[in-house]
Amino acid sequence: MSASVGIVLVSHSAELAAGLRLLVEQIGSDTVPLATAGGTEDGRIGTSYDLVLAAIRSVDRGGGVVVLPDLGSSVLTARTVMDDHPRPDVLLVDAPFVEGAVAAVVTAASGADMKTVADAAREARHVHKL
Amino acid sequence: MSTSSDPTTTNATTASRQEMAVVLPANLHARPAGQLARAAAGFTSALQLEYAERTVNPTGVLAVMGLGATAGSTVTVRAEGHDAAEAVTALAEILATAE
8 A cells, every 4th residue: 555645734723723633533543644733833823834834744654745724824824835845746625624634534544545535625515414 | 233134135247236224323423434434445346325315425424424324223335346245244334333
């Protein structure tokens, strides 16, 4: 089996990202490389370029990295990081934060490649929860 | 295993079609849905999960959760392919032992 895809959760809030991490580890897997980049470096609500960059590097096992932003400046910060460090195997994915993270981790846990994991996160938008 | 299992096999060549109905001991919530999706990804057979006249692919964790299947209700697992029997057995086991 090839190297696992890494997942990065980018949020304005460290607590939100950490809570989502606990949730996806319970539902999906605690073996998928997963990192959070939540809040600013001094613990405030916001996003941090350096935390996003460090998170991407920390989950890179060679199988690619899927980056999931919550909204707003999480998207902008992640995009800036990726513009400065362009790599074909790091994808910023447009997906609902909670559902996309669950789908991505479950899919990555089954050994899927980066594109499949990214597609699973994107498709989360179209799955009804009721 | 508290299942009402009714395996029906139509074994033409090596591929087969299998089906098993399971009465859920607990609601099909997030954790068993995740287990089911990860297990389902390991089979090559075409898989279906049916509940209340809705059919989803069990590899989709969100779709499985979205069924909203509750304790005491019946979910049917279907598989068609070379590992259909193994797939149905494995998925039915997860459903039947969900907490």
